[in-house]
Amino acid sequence: MEGEKKPALLSRPSPSFRLRCASLNAVRLRRIFDLFDHNGDGEITVEELALALDRLGLGADLTDLRATIDGYIQPGHQGLAYEDFEKLHSALGEALFGQEVVGDDEAGVREEEDEDMEEAFKVFDEDGDGFISAAELQAVLAKLGLPEGKSMARVMEMICSVDRNHDGRVDFLEFKDMMRSIAVKSS
Structure with a gap:
């Protein structure tokens, strides 16, 4: 995406941000999406995300949050669809931890x-x-x-x-x- 900003959401990366097992990560990410989608409409709005982060004790500035996720919300939508949320998660993971390495062992x-x-x-x-x-x-x-x-x-x-x-x-x-x-x- 053009003009992407580095995410301002996480001040200190957590080693558990991205699970190394792809199937567990997919399940976890879907569950997180469903938890954040407070009204169950299939989209996470900036307000729903802010509420979820506050409940987890990870409050974020609404302006920073909006600036970070607005580029991932598809035109005509009010919030992030699941596919958009996956892209945001991937981008945050790469920005914080670098490319994901998958081992063959x-x-x-x-x-x-x-x-x-x-x-x-x-x-x-x-x-x-x-x-x-x-x-x-x-x-x-x-x-x-x-x-x-x-x-x-x-x-x-x-x-x-x-x-x-x-x-x-x-x-x-x-x-x-x-x-x-x-x-x-x-x-």
């Missing part, structure tokens, strides 16, 4: 995938005890503004759906199996 890819899943697991495991409790899951869902975060009964249903050893919480292996099944279903 399957063992290395699996190891990187596990590292990415560990990072994701830590987001939910707020107390660092190696388990995601119902309270921790509810807290994260509430921070994201998801309706499931308001109902402990719904949170318990979510836990039970992946809790193979029936201890009432999700360990890393259960989390990893759940994430892999999501990646396979969406491929």
Whole structure:
């Protein structure tokens, strides 16, 4: 794009901004899009993006945000369609981290995938005890503004759906199996 500016959204790059496993990254990016698309119309407006960033504690200046994403919004649209959001994500990733390198070594890819899943697991495991409790899951869902975060009964249903050893919480292996099944279903 002509006259592209460097993104002003992130002051400090996060190593988990772009997952190294393409299938997990695609699933994650789609989920982020759906979370940010507050009214479910298939587009993320600058206001919806600002609201989502605020809820995540990553508030951004609305003028900077608008300047960064306006070039990605297609003519006639009010916000970013999913394809536009993918392009923005890719551009931000390249600007912050350089070109994405994809390795051919399957063992290395699996190891990187596990590292990415560990990072994701830590987001939910707020107390660092190696388990995601119902309270921790509810807290994260509430921070994201998801309706499931308001109902402990719904949170318990979510836990039970992946809790193979029936201890009432999700360990890393259960989390990893759940994430892999999501990646396979969406491929």
